[in-house]
Amino acid sequence: MTTQSIESRLDEATIKALDGWRTRRSPAPSRSEAVRLLLEERLLTNWNVATGAPLRNVHCPSVERLSAIFTLERVSGFGPVKFRAMYEAGVDAQTAIGEPNLLPFTGRTGEKLRNGINSLSDADRAEARARAVDQLERANDLSAAILVHGDPRYPARVYASNNPVPVLYVRGNPEVWDEAGAVAIVGSRNTREPYADAARQFATAATRKGLVVVSGFAMGADSIGHRAAVEAGGRTVCVMPCGLDKVFPPENRGLWEELLAYSGATFVSEFGFGQRASSLFLRKRNKLIVAFAQGVLVAQSATTGGAMNAYRFGREQKKPVATFETDGSEGTSGNALIGRDECTGGFVFELTSDSSGQEAWLQRLSSWI
Numbered sequence: 001m002t003t004q005s006i007e008s009r010l011d012e013a014t015i016k017a018l019d020g021w022r023t024r025r026s027p028a029p030s031r032s033e034a035v036r037l038l039l040e041e042r043l044l045t046n047w048n049v050a051t052g053a054p055l056r057n058v059h060c061p062s063v064e065r066l067s068a069i070f071t072l073e074r075v076s077g078f079g080p081v082k083f084r085a086m087y088e089a090g091v092d093a094q095t096a097i098g099e100p101n102l103l104p105f106t107g108r109t110g111e112k113l114r115n116g117i118n119s120l121s122d123a124d125r126a127e128a129r130a131r132a133v134d135q136l137e138r139a140n141d142l143s144a145a146i147l148v149h150g151d152p153r154y155p156a157r158v159y160a161s162n163n164p165v166p167v168l169y170v171r172g173n174p175e176v177w178d179e180a181g182a183v184a185i186v187g188s189r190n191t192r193e194p195y196a197d198a199a200r201q202f203a204t205a206a207t208r209k210g211l212v213v214v215s216g217f218a219m220g221a222d223s224i225g226h227r228a229a230v231e232a233g234g235r236t237v238c239v240m241p242c243g244l245d246k247v248f249p250p251e252n253r254g255l256w257e258e259l260l261a262y263s264g265a266t267f268v269s270e271f272g273f274g275q276r277a278s279s280l281f282l283r284k285r286n287k288l289i290v291a292f293a294q295g296v297l298v299a300q301s302a303t304t305g306g307a308m309n310a311y312r313f314g315r316e317q318k319k320p321v322a323t324f325e326t327d328g329s330e331g332t333s334g335n336a337l338i339g340r341d342e343c344t345g346g347f348v349f350e351l352t353s354d355s356s357g358q359e360a361w362l363q364r365l366s367s368w369i
Contacts, residue, residue, distance in 0.1 A: 243275040
């Protein structure tokens with residue numbers, strides 16, 4: 001099948017993403033050349049390409065590429081930053097497994113990684129391949145995408161962060177984050193008034209400034225942010241702590257179904273289909289939420305609350321973190337801590353009708369697109 005025949009079968013959304021990818025390269029290739037390059041990278045292939053059937057989902061890597069990534073993940077020390085460095089050095093996962101000496105890592109780190117690859121057993125490789133086949137089949141069944149480094153729809157801010165996860169699973173519209181600014185809104189599962197209303201108004205204001213609302217689909221502040229974005233006709237990204245074939249928390253099934261049907265929403269996860277939420281995955285989810293955003297609002301949290309992980313990851317990723325003023329209770333002790341932290345800017349919004357401080361902060365974020 002020629003690149004021209006494949007190009008003629010791409011939908012408008014894919015063509016738009018493809019053209020965006022072209023313009024970020026120098027010199028910019030023609031569209032046909034871009035298709036050829038991405039075919040070589042196995043980013044425009046799926047189960048039906050060879051048969052001439054309509055392309056159902058062109059945003060999945062090949063079995064070979066995905067199984068190679070899964071194989072490298074079994075090597076101790078091969079985390080997201082290593083995958084990005086390898087990609088930028090022009091060494092794909094398949095090549096790294098076949099020729100470990102081509103890895104762009106020197107010294108003890110490079111030696112350790114090469115030894116780890118050489119120590120992989122046939123069983124390790126077989127299990128990784130079986131996992132890749134399973135994930136691609138599930139993605140196809142759900143009309144989901146699997147994004148890897150180099151895919152034109154892989155989110156640029158996540159790639160540039162300290163958490164460029166090598167594989168992202170997506171259900172919904174990946175154009176939601178295309179070249180748009182984003183703000184994360186997190187907080188307690190038991191966010192109460194007046195903090196709930198303040199978070200709702202903040203999300204609405206962010207949406208009106210063209211920002212995407214990113215959150216973790218939990219009860220409380222997360223759901224408030226997602227719903228406010230939808231009600232304002234905006235866009236929202238739901239970062240999940242489990243596979244995208246599972247609703248978590250189960251109490252949010254109604255919102256899950258509503259957002260899957262909404263063109264301005266998308267669900268993403270670094271965890272494969274079939275994986276259940278865990279305390280570790282919840283923490284990792286918060287790190288990915290922050291990677292998607294340019295700034296973070298912690299609406300309400302105690303210092304011991306899970307939302308404070310987003311605050312800590314915001315500090316780690318050097319992103320501004322804001323909150324609402326504390327009312328002196330234990331339930332807002334996290335707000336007080338954030339307000340005292342000069343490293344994150346100490347942005348504290350008053351719980352009044354005067355939203356000028358929020359507007360100014362959001363304007364700064366929207367200008368950083």
